[in-house]
Every structure is written in C-alpha cells, then in structure tokens.
Amino acid sequence: MISPLDNHLLRAYLDGEMDEATAEAFEVLMIERPELAELVDADTALRMGLREAGARPAIAASVAPTATASISGASTAAPATDVPAIRAHRSHRPRRRLIPLAAAASLLLAAGVGLGRLWLPQPADLVSTTLLSVDRMRGSVTDVPKLRLPASGQIVLSVPVAAKPGCAPRVRIVQPGTTLQTAVTPDDYGFANLSLDATRLALGKTDIAVDCDATQLAVYQVEFVR
Amino acid sequence: MEGIAGGREEADGQTAVLAESDVVARLPGVRALILRMTHDTHLTNDLTQDVMIAVVLAIREGRIRQPEALAAYMHQSARHIVYAANRKLQPVTLGELPEQEAVWQDRQRTPLEQCEEDEVRRLARTVLAELPAQRDRDLLVGFYVDGVSKTELMQRLQLSADQFDKVIFRARTRMRDRLREKMQNARTGMEGSAPSALTSSARSRSE
Numbered sequence: 310m311i312s313p314l315d316n317h318l319l320r321a322y323l324d325g326e327m328d329e330a331t332a333e334a335f336e337v338l339m340i341e342r343p344e345l346a347e348l349v350d351a352d353t354a355l356r357m358g359l360r361e362a363g364a365r366p367a368i369a370a371s372v373a374p375t376a377t378a379s380i381s382g383a384s385t386a387a388p389a390t391d392v393p394a395i396r397a398h399r400s401h402r403p404r405r406r407l408i409p410l411a412a413a414a415s416l417l418l419a420a421g422v423g424l425g426r427l428w429l430p431q432p433a434d435l436v437s438t439t440l441l442s443v444d445r446m447r448g449s450v451t452d453v454p455k456l457r458l459p460a461s462g463q464i465v466l467s468v469p470v471a472a473k474p475g476c477a478p479r480v481r482i483v484q485p486g487t488t489l490q491t492a493v494t495p496d497d498y499g500f501a502n503l504s505l506d507a508t509r510l511a512l513g514k515t516d517i518a519v520d521c522d523a524t525q526l527a528v529y530q531v532e533f534v535r
Numbered sequence: 536m537e538g539i540a541g542g543r544e545e546a547d548g549q550t551a552v553l554a555e556s557d558v559v560a561r562l563p564g565v566r567a568l569i570l571r572m573t574h575d576t577h578l579t580n581d582l583t584q585d586v587m588i589a590v591v592l593a594i595r596e597g598r599i600r601q602p603e604a605l606a607a608y609m610h611q612s613a614r615h616i617v618y619a620a621n622r623k624l625q626p627v628t629l630g631e632l633p634e635q636e637a638v639w640q641d642r643q644r645t646p647l648e649q650c651e652e653d654e655v656r657r658l659a660r661t662v663l664a665e666l667p668a669q670r671d672r673d674l675l676v677g678f679y680v681d682g683v684s685k686t687e688l689m690q691r692l693q694l695s696a697d698q699f700d701k702v703i704f705r706a707r708t709r710m711r712d713r714l715r716e717k718m719q720n721a722r723t724g725m726e727g728s729a730p731s732a733l734t735s736s737a738r739s740r741s742e
Contacts, residue, residue: 320700323707324685333610340564340606343645349567350647351711356679357574358659358710361652452682471622499622 311344319345323352439507442467443517443529453514458533459507466503468517468529470495476521483516553602555638558590561606563645565613572617576652582620584639586613591638646714649721658713662706670694671702678703 311319321327322335339345441456441464458464470478470493480501481490489509493501501519512533519527565586570579589612593599599608650658666672670692677683677691689699 316704320704336564336568337606337610339567340561340609343560343563346564346567347646347711347714348707349571350563350645351707351714353567353570353574354647354650354655354714355659355662355675355706355710358655358657359663359676359679361656469622499618 311348315345319348323349437462438504439464440467441465443469443531453530453532455532455534458510458512458535460535462507463504464507464510466505466517467500468493468503468519469499469527470501470519471499471521471526473521473526476524478526479520481516481518481520482510483518484511484513487511553594553600553605555591555594557602557605558587558594558609559638559642561609562587562642564606565609566645566648568610568613569617570647572614573620578620580648582613582616585616587639589616644718646711646718649718650714654717658710658717662709662713665709666702666706671705674699674702675706 318335318338322332327335339349439457439459439462441458443454443456443466466482468480470480478493478495478501479490480493480503481488482503489505491503493503495501510533512535514530514532517529517531518525519529562583566579566583569582569586570576573579573582586609590599590605590609593608593612599605647655663672663675666675674688674692674694677688678685683691685696685699688694689696694702
C-alpha cells in the first residue's frame with residue numbers, strides 16, 4: 310500500500326530532490342518494500358522506453374523555447390511566449406539604475422577586503438570549502454549534471470578515476486580557451502579530489518577528462534552554474 | 536540446491552535468523568536501484584546477481600544475522616558492486632561460488648524484468664498516448680526525453696508544481712499498471728515459452 314508519505318518521498322527521490330543521506334535511506338526502504346521498487350522501475354521504464362522509442366522528434370519542438378506558443382491545446386490563459394518577454398522587461402529596468410550603485414559598492418568592498426587583509430596578521434584557522442562531486446551514477450545518464458559553482462573561494466572537485474594498474478592518472482578540466490590539469494592519486498573509493506580557486510573555472514558546460522598515459526579513460530561532462 | 540530451502544536452519548542452529556529467501560524477497564528493490572544507477576538492463580541483471588551472491592555468502596559466513604540489517608547491507612553491497620563495475624575493477628575471485636543457480640532462476644521476476652526491451656518502448660508510447668492533454672504529453676517528453684528540469688518545464692508550460700506532479704504521478708502509475716498487466720498476461724498466456732531478453736542474459740552469464 311502506497312501512502313501519501315510514500316508518494317511524497319518517491320517523488321522527491323525520483324526528481325532528484327533528496328540529499329545523499331535521505332536518498333540512501335529511501336533506497337533502503339525501497340529494498341524492504343517491493344511496491345516502492347515497482348514504481349521506481351515504472352519511472353525508469355518510462356524514461357528508457359520513451360527515449361528509445363524516439364518520442365523526441367514529434368513533440369520536442371513544442372517544448373523548445375522558440376516554439377512554446379505552439380502549445381495551444383493547453384488550458385492556459387496566456388500564451389507561453391508572454392513569460393520570457395515579461396521577465397526580460399522586468400529584469401532590464403532596475404539593473405540600469407543599480408549599475409553605479411553596484412560599482413561603488415564593489416569598489417568599497419574591494420578596498421575593505423584589501424585593508425582587511427593587510428590588518429590580518431595570519432590566515433584563519435579554518436577555510437570554508439565547497440565540495441563539488443562529479444557523480445554520474447544518480448539520475449539520468451544523458452542529463453548533464455549541474456554543479457553549483459560559488460562566485461569565489463576554494464572548491465574541491467571530486468572526480469571518479471578508474472583504477473588501472475601501472476598508470477599514473479591525470480585529470481584535465483577543459484573549458485573554452487583554458488585547460489587545467491594535474492596528476493592525481495585516487496582515494497580508497499576511487500575518487501581524485503582536486504582543490505582549486507572557484508574563480509579559475511568559468512560557468513557553462515565543461516569536460517572533465519581522466520587520462521592514463523596517452524589513453525583517455527573517461528570524460529565527464531558537467532555544467533557549472535551559479 | 537539443498538542449501539536454499541533450509542538456509543535458515545543450517546547456517547547456524549542457534550543464532551541464524553536469515554535465509555536466502557529473505558535475500559530473494561528484497562532483490563526487486565536492489566534491481567530497481569541498480570537499474571536506476573546504470574540504465575543498462577543487462578548489466579543490472581548481472582550486478583543484481585552479484586549482489587545476491589555476496590549477500591548469501593555473508594549470511595552463510597555469519598557476517599550478517601539480523602533481518603533488520605539485511606536491507607541496509609544489500610543496499611551497501613549494491614552500491615559497492617555498481618561503483619566497482621563502473622571503475623572496471625577486477626572482480627573478486629572466489630574459491631567456490633555458493634549454490635545460487637536455482638535461487639536466481641526460480642525467483643519471482645519483477646514486472647519490468649519480464650518485459651522485452653521493445654515491449655518497454657511500446658508500453659511507454661502507450662502511456663504517453665493515453666495522457667489526455669497535449670500539454671501533459673509535452674511535459675512527459677520534455678521531462679523524460681529532453682531532460683528539461685521541472686522548474687523550466689513548469690515555466691514553459693505554465694503549470695503549477697501540483698499540476699506537474701499530478702501528470703508525472705499519473706504517468707508513472709499507468710506505466711506500473713501496464714507492466715503489471717503485461718506480466719499477468721505473460722504468466723497466463725505463455726508458461727514456459729520463450730524467455731525474455733533479460734532472462735536469457737542471466738542464463739548466459741551463469742553458464
């Protein structure tokens with residue numbers, strides 16, 4: 310029997326809205342309760358079945374942003390094209406007014422940070438770091454995972470590195486116009502953890518390649534978003 | 536396969552309370568988890584079988600005794616085995632495999648496991664076609680095929696979160712029902728006839 314709570318949990322799990330610990334707890338529950346597994350299977354089957362059935366060409370056009378107006382069969386009051394137009398209008402006006410204010414604020418902030426650094430005798434004992442994990446094991450294989458890149462500060466990028474005897478793996482982060490690379494030593498779980506400043510990375514789609522000598526072992530595509 | 540039916544008694548006369556049948560009863564959940572992680576039905580079948588072997592061995596060796604710990608143990612085993620397969624690690628060599636052939640072959644298969652791949656495609660198309668509104672079909676294709684996020688789809692199709700969830704829930708439930716119906720038909724209609732693609736994969740591995 311699927312209760313409303315089960316449904317809520319199931320939806321959060323399938324939509325990828327659970328954090329890692331909660332998702333694991335749900336997975337244990339699913340192993341105990343085959344009726345939940347059946348619904349997870351149904352979701353997987355829908356995803357796989359629709360993709361392999363080539364459902365995309367017939368309908369994808371109506372979902373594309375340029376063709377949203379063609380979704381006319383829907384019982385919506387206003388055409389979908391109104392939404393981006395209104396948003397563009399709203400977001401444009403205040404920004405212009407705020408530019409001088411923002412510039413002044415950032416100058417003050419920069420001066421403050423500079424002075425603050427001069428006065429600080431030593432770095433803080435602890436530095437907050439953002440962990441970004443390149444994990445393609447959850448969710449859809451074809452979706453590019455989005456990683457939330459902070460505007461500044463240190464990040465740790467965790468990359469799965471396939472074990473291969475007798476080879477020294479390297480990880481390359483390839484972005485338009487720039488490539489960062491280093492030799493890595495995977496941890497016990499097969500992940501290499503790379504520390505770098507967030508400002509070294511640009512927003513957008515990025516290839517993270519794992520090489521062994523001249524052989525490319527894996528390429529993970531991710532998208533850095535704010 | 537005498538070890539299977541009597542597993543509860545023979546593993547440990549005093550303390551063992553788990554049997555292989557407890558493992559088999561939890562395999563559908565393990566399979567669903569692995570399929571979700573790999574999106575590969577053949578690999579899922581192989582890895583589920585590996586999980587079963589690992590857990591059966593753990594029970595026989597007394598490493599796990601409490602029924603309440605079994606699901607968590609199977610969950611961890613499944614994740615480790617999938618990660619190991621993903622990293623293409625060498626499989627651990629066992630001196631002797633537990634007798635698992637009959638358990639694996641005789642277990643009750645999940646509705647999805649009963650389905651040929653082209654059948655899954657057909658059922659998914661049917662579920663899509665059965666949705667009453669074009670907007671709902673757009674939503675399903677956008678979400679499952681194009682991988683558009685929920686937030687973006689809600690905005691494009693001008694749906695509330697409740698409406699979105701309702702459509703997806705309806706589709707998932709219908710797909711489950713279709714898979715169940717398919718399994719019922721298969722049971723009543725073709726006892727012992729041609730095995731499905733997934734079953735044949737399991738056989739080839741264990742041979």
